[in-house]
Amino acid sequence: MIHLILFQPEIPQNTGNVGRLCAYAGCRLHLIKPYGFEIDEKRLRRAGMDYWQSLDLVEHDHWEAFLASTDRPRRIHLLSTKGERGLWDTEFNDGDGLLFGNEGAGLPDEIHHWAGSNRVKIPQYKDSLRSLNLSTAAAIATYEALRQIRP
Numbered sequence: 001m002i003h004l005i006l007f008q009p010e011i012p013q014n015t016g017n018v019g020r021l022c023a024y025a026g027c028r029l030h031l032i033k034p035y036g037f038e039i040d041e042k043r044l045r046r047a048g049m050d051y052w053q054s055l056d057l058v059e060h061d062h063w064e065a066f067l068a069s070t071d072r073p074r075r076i077h078l079l080s081t082k083g084e085r086g087l088w089d090t091e092f093n094d095g096d097g098l099l100f101g102n103e104g105a106g107l108p109d110e111i112h113h114w115a116g117s118n119r120v121k122i123p124q125y126k127d128s129l130r131s132l133n134l135s136t137a138a139a140i141a142t143y144e145a146l147r148q149i150r151p
Contacts, residue, residue: 002027002145003073003097004138007063007111010036010103016052017135023051025142030072032060036102063111073097076118078107079141081131083121090120092145103134 004027009015015031022029031039039059060066076097077090099115101107112119122132122140131137 001095002092002142002149003030003095004028004142005030005032005066005072005076005097005099006102006134006138007032007099007107008034008036008102009134011134012037014103014134018138019055019057020051021135021139021142022056023054025146027142028056028058028071030058030060030066030097032063032066036104076115077141078112078115078119079122079137080106080112080119081121081124082112083119084117085120087120087122087141087144090144092148094149096145098138098141098145100134100138 002025004018004022006015006018006029009018009031015035015037019029021027058069058071060069066072073095075093075095076099077092078099079087080101099107099111101111120141122137132140
């Protein structure tokens with residue numbers, strides 16, 4: 001299993017899309033509060049559609065609670081445009097986590113520091129653009145990880 005971790009997500013449709021991805025691909029979704037929406041918001045449910053009830057979801061009250069959780073993955077790859085290692089050069093293992101920042105601010109510097117050399121970048125072919133949509137980046141990284149761990 002791959003764990004997807006969303007740090008303080010702000011846009012319900014993105015979170016719903018990532019939830020749908022997790023349900024479809026058999027991944028666990030970790031959501032770290034606070035959110036920029038209510039978890040029962042209609043837009044989140046609509047994006048997740050009927051997959052939401054099949055979702056393996058773990059909510060965490062804050063970053064420290066996530067780190068202390070026995071449900072969290074032990075090895076975590078932080079996905080960022082500031083990553084030093086490319087996605088195609090990263091070796092994923094069963095049980096790994098993929099950590100994504102929120103849509104507005106990404107991840108705080110202290111979490112980048114915490115991740116150390118486990119910061120991964122999705123290849124970017126046009127430098128003038130800032131970043132991919134959160135749910136698009138999550139799908140790309142998830143399926144690369146799954147490709148490596150599933151026969």
